[in-house]
Amino acid sequence: MNLRDMEIFFAVADELHFGRAAASLRLNQASVSEAVARLERVMGERLFFRTTRRVSITEFGYRVLETTRPAYSALYEAYGKAVADGHHRGEIRLGHTPELGQALLPGLVQLSAAPGPVAPAPWRPITMHTREQIVALQSGAIDVGLCWEPSVSDQMSKVVLVASPLVAIMREDDPLAQDSSPIDLADMADRQMLVSPRADNPTAFARLKHGFTRAGFDPDTVIEVSHYDIVSVYVAQGYGIGIHPVFAAHLNRVPGLVFRRITGEGLDLNVCAIVMSSPRTPQVSTLLDALRAVCTEVIAAA
Secondary structure (H helix, E strand, C coil), X not given: CCHHHHHHHHHHHHHCCHHXXXXXXXXXXXXXXXXXXXXXXXXXXXXEEECCXXXXXXXHHHHHHHHHHHHHHHHHHHHHHXXXXXXXXXXXXXXXXXXXXXXXXXXXXXXXXXXXCCCCCCEEEEECCHHHHHHHHHHCCCCXXXXXXXXXXXXXXXXXXXXXXXXXXXXXXXXXXXXXXXXXXXXXXXXXXXXXXXXXXXXHHHHHHHHHXXXXXXXXHEEECCCHHHHHHHHHCCCCEEEEEHHHHXXXXXXXXXXXXXXXXXXXXXXXXXXXXXXXXXXXXXXXXXXXXXXXXXXXXX
């Protein structure tokens, strides 16, 4: 048995879906299946019941989950503290999702170089998805997380930096692309929609799914792609209309696409910082102010 196999087991237990577990760990599904099978051979019992339609945890698997996860979490926390002790050189360690890093860090670099009290203390970027940021924050491996709509425990605080509108991504030859005005989500209810995967951020995905339901979409027409930056590629190939926060759409480099803002109540996605709920240091507070300023500027320019 190795710790990576246990991490995979925990992910499948959380998701009850091998594909989503694989996506959350950035692995292929075959690797996840092999790791679970390896654990089952070592332990001599099945951990999951699985059919072509559903995955459920066995009674034995539940007992393994209850007894091993606390120990794994304690080990992860101890490791994070050791890393922090060994490498923390006074910078604020900033975890960020890939697309928010691309959109916001250039502006944060500029602000950091500016003289005066608005300049944040030295910071070090670390790319990680929302779920990884939450674990890293709990273990002490990062000081601040930058992500979309996180669901966090009472030990953490979620600071909303800005609300990002959504945009529809269309091919320029699409009839709906001939009008540049904002479009209502319901006006696209007969089309196939392409969205970022649920595993990247379940909370943000749930908000989008609720919006699709209110707009009258057939659930089968909402398709998850493998990663946020592939949505535009799928649109360009004619597979449907993409949905992105305006932040991510701003990073698009695929030619022949058009963007229309989407109207509708409750469809904006919040860009958030996450920190531990214990009193913030002045350095962290200054960094949050700087991030908020950069977010506002990027939204205004989009």
